[in-house]
Amino acid sequence: MTNRILLLGLLLGGASINAQNINETNAAGKTKQKVGINTTIPTRTLTIKNSTADKGKPVLRLVDAPIYSKNVGSAMDADLGGNTATSTNYLDYRPLMVDAVGDVYKGLPINNMSILTLTIDKVNGDYIRKFDTGIDYNKYAVAIMSYTFKMPAPASGGIVMLRGGSNTPSVAHGGNKYGVTTAPATVLLTQNGSNWGIYADYPNIGSYEFTSGSTDIGQLVDGTWVITLLVGKRDAVNFTELNFNQGGSAEGIGNSNTTYATQLQNFLKKLE
Incomplete structure (x- = not known):
């Protein structure tokens, strides 16, 4: 079984910038129309250099600035x-x-990071094979925050519930057979062309309406998914996907895999 981990690291204040050192020797001839405080070589329109007495202290203080x-x-x-x-x-x-x-x-x-709640009504039972969100995959980063599946209200005297499909196995207990109807929801973000897509399903289970007390298999009814997303500009987010093969074991150590460990460290360094 391969575990897929999606990591979204938010860089507060926007994207990081790779800076270069300033050559003050050459900069000395480029000070025209620049103002310096505590420096004779201003390198920008306004350059403030901390004094020796204030070393380690902030170089700028705003007093009585409005909120x-x-x-x-x-x-x-x-x-x-x-x-x-x-x-x-x-x-x-x-x-x-x-x-x-x-x-x-x-x-x-x-x-620049916002919460978007999607309500997708009248899906095929509980199944969304593909939903195009319309959110540009290359421009925005998206993460699932939460999801809920809601079944429609039943008719008078009816019951709506999830049940296994006709080919799902049964288990014997006390001389009776009971259908296996437990399965976790699978909700995934996908790439749908140039946009973000959503896949959602309770595998081998559907939402059905029954008449109370009936032994009939019931009628498939359309449910609703409510999915909350965190959306932000991709260039303002540390966006990394890691893969780790756990080899069928119930436990795993990510850093035991060299590729995983290297990619993880590269991801974490971007947060420093």
Whole structure:
């Protein structure tokens, strides 16, 4: 049996940036229209260098800065960049990103990871062979947070329940036979063309409606899946898939496999 593990590591504040060292000798001739604090070689429009006395302490402090939500109905007029709206649009607010050199960038919106709940009605019994979410597979990362299968309300005097198919095995107990009707739900994210897809099923089981007290096999009825997804920009997420073959054993140690261990360490390093 092969276990497939999907790892989503959220990098708060946006994507990571590979930084390069600054050559101050060459930078000294490129200081035009740049301002420096505690440095004679500003390398950006504004460069702040920490002083020896404050080594290890933050280089910037904002005093009496408003909380971001208070920018609604800002005292700053629109010409000066104030938000004169009467409600908060969280797309207006982005965290700052700082790379290894110290360069500051505008990050992705603070709501760059969002929760999407899909309600898929009238499926074939309990079975979704393929559902195209419409979410671009290459642009977005998606993870399943939760899922629930709901059966329809029965008619008066009826019962709706999951039961095994006609070819499922039975077990003998006390001279009677009982159908095996227990199976965990299988809900998977798939790639459906260029989009994310969903597969959902209770294997060899279906949702049926019976008349109370009847021995009839019942009628297949269409149920509803409610699936909650976590969705974010793929370039803002550490997105890795690992595979580990447990060889039929009930226990496994991922790092015992060299490929698994190497890929896992590469994944974890991106979180540092």
